[in-house]
Amino acid sequence: MVIAVVLANWEVHKTLVDQGSSADILYWPTFLRLDIPHSLIEPLVGFEGRSVYTRGYVDLLTAFGAPPDSRRVMVRYLLVEADTSYNIIIGRPTLN
Template sequence: IFFSDEDYAGISPNQDDPMVIGVEIANWEVQKTLIDQGSSANVLYWPTFLKLDVPRSLIRLHTEPLVGFAGERVHTRGYVDLLTTFGTPPDARRIMVRYLLVEANTSYNIIIRRPTLNHLGAVVSTPHLTMKFPGKDEKIISVRANQKIARQCYVESLRIFASSKEGKKSPPTTCP
């Protein structure tokens, strides 16, 4: 797997944007999916889960809190295993992903973690805003970030952070 100048096509120069893609879960396309190579947990935010029409009976008990980078603890509503499609068919891979269900005010719908990326065999290039991984017949699948949505999520996260510092509650912004 390699990246070339062709992978810069359509990307604003001198960008420092996060890798934000769309995935398919339960026949729904879910945008605002953050690829976080530093995260150890896949997170599916509760408002997004509710919109997916996935039976609640699939939720399993998870009693351990999710611990953030700064040591903050977030309680989960359990976990759910869902088939998730990365890429656009026929250039796609579908794998089972375990998501912790978290209720939090965030600008993202999903966070995909490092072990899931390893399971895909994915290599992420943030300068190219592209993720590549092996598909069928040794074909390499490329998934490009949506730079416009990535920037919208960043601006929204700043608004949410500012509201939380003021003690205000912002309405959740997640949606598939």
């Protein structure tokens, strides 16, 4: 399922909801367009598995749905530099 979410006061389209993903991912080009301070990025430690270049992680308030029925949650996004047609992947950590 592909949806739009509000992330750091910006509406972000092309957000993939993937129940099989074990991480919430924010792609680096999208992060740059959101104009979020780089000082919020934390280093990623202990990442194992397939080799992917990460820039760390960032915790961002994310809204799902339209007001007045929207749900706002703090999401920890891995910042990944990769070619993809999506801006964000919402995985099991946020869905549960």
